[in-house]
Amino acid sequence: MSPRALLCVALAAACTPALADTVWMKNGDKLSGKIKVFDGGKLLLETPYGGSIALDWKQVKTLESDQELLVKQDAYTGEKAKSLHAADNGKVTLANGETPRTVELASIQQIMKPKPVVEDLTWKGNVDLALDYKRAETNSDDYDIDFKTTARHGRWRHQAEGEYNRESKDDVTTTNNWSAEYALDRFITEKWFWQGRLEYKRDHIEDLARQRTVGTGPGYQFWDNELGAFSLGSLINRTDYEYADGGKDNFYSLAMKWDYNRYLIGKRVEFFTNGEVGKPLGGVAEYALDAEVGLRYKVTEWASLNLKAEKDIISGTRDSDLDKTRYTAGFGVAW
Structure with a gap:
């Protein structure tokens, strides 16, 4: 040419x-x-x-x-x-x-946009990381890593989340725990769904060393779009406790779960809160609360800064109440 x-x-x-x-x-x-x-x-x-x-x-x-x-x-x-x-x-x-x-x-x-294999698949999630190293008269290390992901196709929605926390002061570990959860939702209508979920928690420091929960129940999705989502679910749970000294408890409970997030300022800022509050049907505990609330600020399309507060309460356990509050600041990735 x-x-x-x-x-x-x-x-x-x-x-x-x-x-x-x-x-x-x-x-x-x-x-x-x-x-x-x-x-x-x-x-x-x-x-x-x-x-x-x-x-x-x-x-x-x-x-x-x-x-x-x-x-x-x-x-x-x-x-x-x-x-x-x-x-x-x-x-x-x-x-x-x-x-x-x-x-x-x-x-x-x-x-x-159609996806390969499962054309109507939508997949979103985030991984948040918070680290704090202090070297002074008292040395301390603090790690917090958590993830949450959701995939939906047709009438089915899969949700998985997990978290790992570790704190130490002068080489003495004061916090060391992790948790994982999987939930499967089957939508009956556009709003109503039925959920089944599995959850496991492991704590290497507290007296309550292990928690296993299996639950099922109906839920309602108020909305779920590019600007945010909000759902409520009610569950009947079977929970097993294992204590550090080998003791065990098990019971059934009624629980309410919520999951809310909202994007603001042109999707640059995300406000989110999720958690669960439950009431045991037996006499093992008075009530339990596991909740978090926070903000994410998008630095790029995939990177973000985050601030988060977490609350974990189990009132009326065998030996003593569990009451933890945790504040973290860190960075993460989202998709």
């Missing part, structure tokens, strides 16, 4: 506008960017001029996109569209080869 032809190609490429998704609003506004996801009544549009913008789906007139997107008209099945084309007010055309189909925007439940 001659230099003149190469120059013409370069000029043509420079003059061609970069492909972008476009959203037309009912008030006449026209927004360009990249469609990230539509869920929970909000369309998240990533723009170079305003970051992530959450648009009210009811105010969208029509839209177009050159991305391959999974469009779901109910909570469990979807159609993979090669692209989206603008249509009449309140409609969009799903382009699939020679058979495009125009649908009402009001009939669409979700729009997302």
Whole structure:
């Protein structure tokens, strides 16, 4: 190819506008960017001029996109569209080869990038790390590592979380414990679900050395979208205690779980709280509380700084009450 032809190609490429998704609003506004996801009544549009913008789906007139997107008209099945084309007010055309189909925007439940193998899989999570080393008249080391991840496809949702804490002063360990939990939710409707969960806690310092819990019960998902989530669950639990001296207790209990998070300031800041409060049906303990509350500040798309407070109470155990409060500051990654 001659230099003149190469120059013409370069000029043509420079003059061609970069492909972008476009959203037309009912008030006449026209927004360009990249469609990230539509869920929970909000369309998240990533723009170079305003970051992530959450648009009210009811105010969208029509839209177009050159991305391959999974469009779901109910909570469990979807159609993979090669692209989206603008249509009449309140409609969009799903382009699939020679058979495009125009649908009402009001009939669409979700729009997302299809995943390999499980196309409607959504996976999110975070790992937080806090470290504190002090070398002075009194030497101290403090470690706190925890993770939480959620994966959902169709009617199923998997949740896993774990935590490890260790503190020492002058080579004497004062805190050394870890915990892990797995929960499986089966959605009966778009909001109601049934949960089964397993939890194990190990403490190498306290008198209450091991806790094992198996539970099941109904829950309700108030919302779950790109701007946050909130759910409540009620459980019937079977719990086993093992003490450092070899003693054992077991009992049934009723518990309430909550899980709430909310993104603020253009998704730069996340407020979150989750936990569980339970009342044993026997006489082993009066009540138990395991909760945390905190903030995350996103430094980049994947890195964040976090502040967190944790409370762990078991009142009325065999020998003495367990009452721990822990404050941490650290950094983490999220996806």
